[in-house]
Amino acid sequence: MDDPAKNLPEVTDKKETSIVNPDYQKNSFFKKGIHLMADEKLEDAVKVFEQILRLDATDTDTLLKLGYSKFHLDDYAGALQAYDKVLDIDVANSEAWNLKSLVNYEQKNYGKALDCVEKAIESDPTYGMAWYNKACYLSLLNEVPHALESLKRSIEIDVKNAKRAVRDKDFTNVRIEDGFKRIVEVVVLESIRQGYHTVGAIVWTTFISKIETEEALKKLLEKGMIIRSEKRQGLNKIDTYDLVPELANKVGTEKKSLLGSTRRLPSTIKNLKEVSQAIQTTKMVIEEEDTEKLTKTFDSFIDPAKLGGLMIDQFLEEHREIRLLKVRIDEKGKEYLKENKEKILKLFDNLEITVTQKLARIIF
Template sequence: MKKSLEEKEDKNLPKPVDETQTSLVKADYQQTKLLKKGIHLMADERLEDAVKVFDQIIRIDPNNTEALLKMGYSKFHLDDYAGALQAYDKVLDIDVANSEAWNLKSLVHYQQKQYPKALDCVEKSIESDPTFGMAWYNKACYLSLLNEVPDSIESLKRSIEIDVKNAKRAVRDKDFANIKIEESFRRIVELVVFESIRQGYHTIGAIVWTTFISKAEVEDSLRKLMEKGLVVKNEKRQGLNKIDTYDIEPEMAAKIGVEKKSLIGTTKKLPGTIKSLKDVSESIQSTKLAIEEENIEKIIKNFSLFIDAEKLGTTMIEQFLEEHREIRLYKVRLEDKGLDYLKENKEKILGLFDSVEAVITKKLRGQV
């Protein structure tokens, strides 16, 4: 049939298909499909199977940095550190300023207790993206392990400025054993206690439960916060007993806002978690529609929802940190390059949201 069509010269016949272009489209579609499959396998902790899928993608496109990063991450958690480093180095051969690859590479060296190498890598990550909060946090860990106390504290402060949740992470991180006696670190503990009260946990027991800080440290932090006039102590009756409760100073509470929970901070988190995930899922539907319509203004506006900590950003960071970072990057590039960039990366962006949506569905099924 193909030969007979080529022999005809009738101008009314449809133009022959550009097989080169068609093959490229098919290859791109196949990569997207395989990437989704690999991400699902990672979510199910089937890491060896995920590595095989990412390897298939790389055979099709050796420059697929997303597949290389995920392959490296999977190999890292399989304790194949040489394989992980090889994957990250391939990414850096393609894009030497890839901050995520440098940060992940630093974690391999950290796991091998090669702290100077880890520090060198994470500093390159920060050079590529100075707003990468997790890289600053990791830098603080490595510096602490190298007993570079002042620099460690400064890096930790920077990471907390970018994401306050790093404060809560730090107070129970054994890597900071060298700096926990420092007064600057104790102020970070105070910040975590203060934030716990702001979120509605008003008793010592509830604060200990939510922060994993020792009772003695919580009591010490509460004393200092009261001395500074940031927290006030009250007494409330619970049955026949009286218990001490702690609240943010009223004038400050009015400025920063507080969340109300039960007296001992035992409000169930599950409904809030479900609601947050459902909110993300609904926004994904709206975002995917905007992407299909190629409505750049609406896409950028929706991306802001996923990034803004006051909206969906907190949930995204807690549940989908890597995807949160990718959405932030896509937003910057869409603002810079517009429709041309969207057309070139449409399937990849849709694939990202498809994978997040799949994980949300799985989480909701497990929680409801």
């Protein structure tokens, strides 16, 4: 479930906390609603979110969660009403457009679903799930070339969409296309990289059929991306597959053992250290309140030629936030920076913690 609930902090003086934080009651209700969603008590969650909206009818986060809850209760009209209210407040809200597309999808209104998801992508071109959904709708409308193009874009943003696609019945219309077969090859290659070296293991981890797996392995061998060896298993010999050394060195590998997985990812360590250094520089510029210099430092996180690709791959939410901050500061200048300075610093503090944790997991 989105936004997993966290334990509420212990409060010793509720009255004082409510005075200090005027949103205390609303925040408490919201966390309660998230807990209920996580426990699949959706009717109760709806009641809580509706309570919040009586306090603040323009709370878009609550409206999105209300719509999501009603959607899973099959109240499609109620879900659409909630999403439309979000769009009345913020017409460029990509999440609302994407969720609205899913309602139309469930009602088999694929043309309307496509219109909605295209608006989500217009608002946020890096929204990988919206690109994925667009590919599904196009496939169902038998727009095969455009479906493959959108699917490839979603995979460029998040490679996990490749694995999702090979199991998705919405792509029945495109499975025989060479473009889709190349996506299957990507999934098989990733499975080998993660340490699954036999046909059986690849089928088990990817849910791709044995025939498709064997066809993908044949193509990867022809392209010189993998090598085949024989391994004795009892009285029998079975084929095993590995990345060619050059590719393994480039993308890194994971080797499975009884103790878990060990990683060899030198390029990832280097990239994460670059992100960490960029964060330090950015925090210093924020303290200086130099808006012109700050928007330039934001570019290092956004530009695909710099850290943009890594940010999209590993820190997509933070990437979106930084892009939005750049737009806001460009529009509103130093006044906006001063008013939101603590919030912006907190964003980069949290990003720094996440980067440090990732580095620690890789190194140790």
